Amino acid sequence: MATEPLSNTWETAKIENYLLSFDFLHKHNGNFDSQSPYLNISLMKVRDKKSWSSQNYNKEETNYVSIITSVCSEQETVVKNILKGLEKLLGSNIYPDD
Secondary structure, three states: OEOOOOOOOEEHHHHHHHHHOOOOEEEEOOEEEEEOOEEEEEEEOOOEOOEOOHHHOOOOEEOEEEEEEEOOHHHHHHHHHHHHHHHHHHOOOOOOOO
16 A cells, blocks of 8 residues: 555655554554454655665654555454555555555
């Protein structure tokens, strides 16, 4: 999930507060993990959508959100609800990377 264009940004704190309202472990610098269901979300401010790393964290602004999940059927609804809420918060749709 990325802003279009990348010069647009979302408030990092707003996204972090949303994620912390769930059972996420805030590991460090914009990286959030949940083990059940497995979901990893990383917040970044990148120059290019094809060249990024978790080191691109910016505590003020985010323009790229990396989402990794492994969904088993019993947890699918939980993941979908978290991601739908994130889409609503950011006013942007989540699409798989090409």
